[in-house]
Amino acid sequence: MTAYGEGEFAATLDAQWSVGSRLHGGYLLAVLGRAAGESVAGGGHPHVTAVSGTFVEPPEPGPAAARVETLRVGRTVAQVRAALVQEGRLRVEAHITLGLLDEADPWWSAHEPVRLPPEQDCFLMPVDPPGATLSVPLMGVIEERLDPEHLAFAAGAPSGRGVMASWQRLADGSDWDPLSLLVALDPVPPVSFDLGLSGWVPTIQLSAYLRRLPAPGPVRVRLAATDIAGERMDEVAHVWDDKGRLVAQATQLAAVRLPDRR
């Protein structure tokens, strides 16, 4: 990513971070988050702490521009607006809050990490799922192991509970950081698969909070839906690090195509 003007950065969108032919939403927010961080560098706000993105039009792999406008830089919080533009058209726009994260335990927490079988007993998601109509290049850069209990959809018998849980690592062996966690927060497959809905569920809006710096090692991710109606589904994601601490959380609203009422 190269700065070529005040608040404007050149980015190359990498097709590896795709699901089918669509670039992954969390990856696009990470690109904007990186530009935001460079834009307010030096101010004591090294980490993205909150991102709220609105997805306007899917971009294509290849060159794009990230335009960052600073809204406010305070003592502990910096706020920017960041736009991902390609071929002169707005593709994703986000409000990004920056601050300082650390590895400290929570002062208070109501959350226990999701229970999962040991990592090696979970199902490694393939780039080319057998029988699937599309390939998932993202699974070449994210090593995701799905709880076998949530794999029933693949055998045509979805559980109907509306939950997906998995272990995730970065395939190149690097550790998670606040930007890559934005990818972990929007996992594949969507919860709708566990409800018998197999179609594409494009994100309309996604808000993510980064809560602390993750410990080295894999993260555990739990994705759950609350309510589906009117071709809209929410998905709530939580990510815990290898020490069992909540490191990130997100809520998204996605469009979903519904069959006739059950």
Place this chain on the structure above:
Amino acid sequence: MTAYGEGEFAATLDAQWSVGSRLHGGYLLAVLGRAAGESVAGGGHPHVTAVSGTFVEPPEPGPAAARVETLRVGRTVAQVRAALVQEGRLRVEAHITLGLLDEADPWWSAHEPVRLPPEQDCFLMPVDPPGATLSVPLMGVIEERLDPEHLAFAAGAPSGRGVMASWQRLADGSDWDPLSLLVALDPVPPVSFDLGLSGWVPTIQLSAYLRRLPAPGPVRVRLAATDIAGERMDEVAHVWDDKGRLVAQATQLAAVRLPDRR
């Protein structure tokens, strides 16, 4: 609210919608949501379905401008950016998604409404709480009855569970709608009171989804925190209508002042 130019609306911020001397965040998002709705009127997107606001600087009661820029108008979804500006300075900026809500039951739901004692057995929140250092004008326009179980903070013995639940009505007797529900989603007092933290918790970022049109009558609201660390707290809100259906949900990140570690 008067349109005085392409995408620009004059608003008067009403001090009634305040907590202490600060205008309520959900009210400010409702002002922007109303401007957004007028801005894309006529396109079959009558309702706000998602709002994600970033709070830059608290506005004062009195005149302000709402500036709306349309990002995309599609068949079922319209997306805009809306800025609340006062004295030439940006106070709140939001991405707002508009669409069509109805009263239909969910196709699928994992959510049961919060259990509350009958409305008349809950504690009516006063404008001037005895012993409190600030008055809450908002309680003159919202009739909020708090579950007595969550009132222990007022006696100096907070439960430590990090939950607040209440019945809410609009005090003028009108029914809830998608815009007023934005106020219900950010209730007073904050969850931090239930954890022994009595200070002000300014919202940094709030994302709300409106899920369906509410039935007439009161709504039930549940607010819960997940994790508090590094002077940041998340609060997750759910609102159910009188028929027990989820009508709105929100997640916010707020700044919180922490005492020394317990």
